[in-house]
Each structure stands twice: as structure tokens, then as C-alpha cells.
Amino acid sequence: xxxxxxxxxxLIKTRGQQVTLSCSPISGHRSVSWYQQTPGQGxxxxxxxxxxxxxxxxxFPGRFSGRxxxxxxxxxxxxxxxxxxxxxxxxxxxxxxLQETQYFGPGTRLLVL
Amino acid sequence: xxxxxQNSGPLSVPEGAxxxxxxxxxxxxxxxxxxxRQYSGKSPELIMFIYSNGDKEDGRFTAQLxxxxxxxxxxxxxSQPSDSATYLCAVKRNTGNQFYFGxxxxxxVIP
Numbered sequence: 001x002x003x004x005x006x007x008x009x010x011l012i013k014t015r016g017q018q019v020t021l022s023c024s025p026i027s028g029h030r031s032v033s034w035y036q037q038t039p040g041q042g043x044x045x046x047x048x049x050x051x052x053x054x055x056x057x058x059x060f061p062g063r064f065s066g067r068x069x070x071x072x073x074x075x076x077x078x079x080x081x082x083x084x085x086x087x088x089x090x091x092x093x094x095x096x097x098l099q100e101t102q103y104f105g106p107g108t109r110l111l112v113l
Numbered sequence: 114x115x116x117x118x119q120n121s122g123p124l125s126v127p128e129g130a131x132x133x134x135x136x137x138x139x140x141x142x143x144x145x146x147x148x149x150r151q152y153s154g155k156s157p158e159l160i161m162f163i164y165s166n167g168d169k170e171d172g173r174f175t176a177q178l179x180x181x182x183x184x185x186x187x188x189x190x191x192s193q194p195s196d197s198a199t200y201l202c203a204v205k206r207n208t209g210n211q212f213y214f215g216x217x218x219x220x221x222v223i224p
Contacts, residue, residue: 033212042216043157043201056211090156100145100205102212104156 002027004093004105012111018079021108025072025093032074033102034066037088046089049074050097078110086112114139117204119215127223132189134218136202139183144207146178146185151199151217160187160200192222 005024013019025032033056034046045058049068066076072093078085088109092102119136126132134148145164149157163169163176163185175188185204189196199217206213 035214043203043214045211045213048211058211100147100162101159104158107156 004091004103006089006091006105006108008108009106010109010111012113013081014113015081015083017081018077019081019110020075020077021089021091021110023074023076023091023093023105025074025091026103029093029095029103030072031094031097032068032072033092033094034074034076035090035092036060037090037107038086043090046076048097055097081112083112086110115215116140116213117202117215119200119202119218121216122219123221124218125221125223126192128192128194130192130222132192132196132220132222134187134189134200134202134220136185136187136215137183138185138202138204138213140204140206140213141180141183142206142208143183143204145205146176147203147205147212148174148176148185148187149201149203149214150196151201153198157201189220192220194222194224197221 007022031050033048037043048056052068063079068074088107090107091105147162148160151157163178169176173190177186201217202215203212
């Protein structure tokens with residue numbers, strides 16, 4: 001069974017641009033969560049999607065948004081990029097909202113210059 | 114106050130020793146507790162989770178939970194150099210599907 005896939009793996013953007021990251025969960029998994037990981041703050045929860053609906057949102061500004069498609073694939077978008085948005089963005093999938101096991105993708109490393 | 118706090122380390126233990134990793138959490142409503150391992154440049158992978166007070170063993174790993182003290186720990190017996198990684202503690206509340214992670218403890222096992 002294929003794992004969680006994320007594209008692209010690496011991105012370089014400049015301040016003010018916007019970026020879209022993609023996540024394909026494990027087949028059969030319907031819950032997708034997004035996290036931002038930085039050396040100083042660690043792993044911080046961005047949002048969770050289930051059945052194409054955002055179920056939870058972390059404490060991030062409105063520049064961070066996401067969506068989920070009917071095939072459970074998810075995208076997150078960051079608009080008006082800031083230097084502080086440089087981070088590893090991780091996507092995790094689980095079968096449903098009650099399942100305890102989350103499987104992480106390899107991440108997208110974003111560098112904002 | 115952070116939801117989950119861990120000592121960032123680094124923690125160094127000799128090969129074959131027991132490594133002890135600790136974590137505290139702030140929300141008494143937390144229900145589930147997780148330990149992830151993250152190798153440098155890789156994504157986190159789940160080691161084990163625990164719900165109930167007491168110990169839970171899985172191979173060389175033992176998770177310990179004390180809800181009264183809001184404390185969870187991970188013991189790694191017979192530590193191996195391949196255990197060298199950052200260990201992340203995560204907590205899930207009894208509502209929603211949001212995980213709160215600590216910043217991780219870096220462990221080095223010295224051959």
C-alpha cells in the first residue's frame with residue numbers, strides 16, 4: 001500500500017508570492033491534517049479535513065487555507081508569503097477521525113526569500 | 114503555557130543503556146498520548162500510543178502515563194545507535210482530531 005505522498009518536495013518562493021502544496025493520503029484514508037514544522041516552534045497543527053470539510057483549525061492567520069477533494073486529496077495554500085513561513089509542511093492521514101494512528105508524508109520544504 | 118513540553122536535550126546514552134524521555138501536558142482533558150520518532154530529514158513515524166494510566170510495552174519501548182501528574186514518558190531499553198533521532202511527544206484531546214506536539218527531545222546513542 002502506497003504511503004502518504006506530498007508534492008512538491010522542495011519549493012523556493014519570494015516574499016509576497018503565494019504557494020499551493022498537495023497531499024495524497026493513503027488509499028482509504030479520509031482524514032488529512034496539515035502541520036508546519038520549524039526548528040523553534042516544532043510541529044504546529046494547521047488544519048484537519050474530513051469528507052471535504054475543515055473540521056479543526058490551528059492558530060494560524062487567514063493567509064493559510066486549505067481544501068479537500070472528493071477523493072480525499074488535499075491542498076493547502078499560503079498567500080502573501082512571509083520569511084517566517086519558511087518551514088517543513090507535513091501532511092498526515094488517518095482512516096477516520098477516531099483512528100489514533102496518523103501516517104505522515106515526507107513533507108514539502110518551503111524556503112521563502 | 115505550551116500544550117506539550119519536552120526537554121529538548123540533547124540526551125546521550127551509551128549503547129545498551131535505557132533511554133528515558135519525558136513529556137508534560139497542560140490540558141487535563143487530554144485523552145490520548147503518542148510518541149513519534151523523527152530521523153533527521155525525515156517525517157515523524159509513530160512508535161506507540163497510550164490511553165490509560167500505567168505502562169504499555171511494545172518490544173524495547175515502554176510508554177508510561179500518569180494523568181494525575183499530567184506526565185508521559187518513553188523508555189527505550191537496550192538502546193541502539195539506530196535509535197538516535199528526535200522523539201516527539203503528542204497529545205490529543207477528547208474532542209476533535211487535533212494533535213498537539215512537543216518540540217522534541219534529541220537522543221544520541223553512543224556506540
